Amino acid sequence: MSAPLTILRRDLGLLMPGGSGGGILPLLFFLAVAMLYPFAVGPDAQLLARTGGGVIWVAALLAAILPLDRLVRDDLEAGVFDQLALRGISEELSMATRLVAHWLAFAPLLLLATFPAAALMGLQGETTRTLLLGLLAGTPGLAAVGLTVAALSATLRGGAALAGIMVIPLSVPILIFGAGALARPDPSALLLTAAISLGLCAVAPFAAGAALRAAREV
Amino acid sequence: MQAQLTATDIACRRGDRLLFKGLSLTCGPGDIVQITGANGVGKSSLIRILSGLLRPFAGQVRSSGEIGLIDERLALDPNQPLGKALAFWQRLDMTRDTKRTLDLLQLEPLLDVPVRYLSTGQKKRAAFARLAGSDCPIWFLDEPLNGLDMEAQKSVEALVARHCENGGIAVVASHQDIGLRVKEAIAIEDYAA
16 A cells, blocks of 8 residues: 555544544534524524524534544654654655645535534525535535644644634635535636635645654744 | 655744854764764754754755654644554555564554553653654754653664664654664754854
8 A cells, every 4th residue: 555545544444433533523513503592592493494504504614613622632642743754654644645635624524514514504406505515515625724733833832722813714715615605696706616625725735844854943 | 766864954943032052963774873962952953953943043954865853742643543653654654564563663563542641751752753764864863762761762772773774854852861882972962152
């Protein structure tokens, strides 16, 4: 097996639900928010249907923050990235595989959980479809922002709380266009969300890799 | 390709402090170099500079041959059984003969034990198993004997001796006496800035 696949397999083992990283927590958090919202605003079906999609987007964004704490820090402290670098595996490559693993670990389950969440809000079929497509387009971008921030804050004390605060403003463009697609009938907002995601995914391994290298000098 | 390691006029700065300067070093196949010095003089920093993980403040490091490193960080997943944690590096390094090293380091009975339950000495032995599986000619060992009992020290020394007989280089940072024929001993205090 080639080196990137070997690393990806290990990353998935760490991050997937059932692995050692607590991978099921984002999903539970996401569902909990979706369940709490109707309790909070009351059973007004129209209000729920109008605002539910936005709430699901916010819940997805916050759920994506949960795994960041251990996404990079544990391996950085254990010297895993040093050992990989000595084997000629660049920080960029190890961050790229981690980006893939991170997305696979939280996004597909989140997309599945969107069905019960949408049902709780009483969303229409068409709205649910737009919501799903938006999340599919937006979650890679959320994962990319999360990975970059996790790598940047890995050496800082209280990095986890800081990571949460740093991810939110950086995710605003994805949220605006992804959730904005729910209010407009045409697909341009979805495409723009996907474009932002692609851009972020392209930059993230380099930014996170540079952060790992900088962490050595601390 | 023959293993070579050359460092010329290395200086190291950590924070505002210049730890040492003007340190040079040349090793070829079979050489063992020991770096000595009190705590905090920069042994570990020198190891990280020589292995290419840290940029020197001044000077140059050239090496030909792959580099293996053991330091205080284990790079094995604490929640996984030792066998599985080692298997990741063995797959990456395409290790062929794992049994011999595991026998020598007496790790075979521990393969099912999660890494976080291992003792300090057992962890150190696990790190040596990871290193020996990688087949790289230049070994950097930062405090390799910490936490090892007499018997384990002997096996580790045998491992390093075998490595150097096969044309490898070993650079050892340790304040303890390593029971090996050292080609050059570098006391970092001599280069203190």
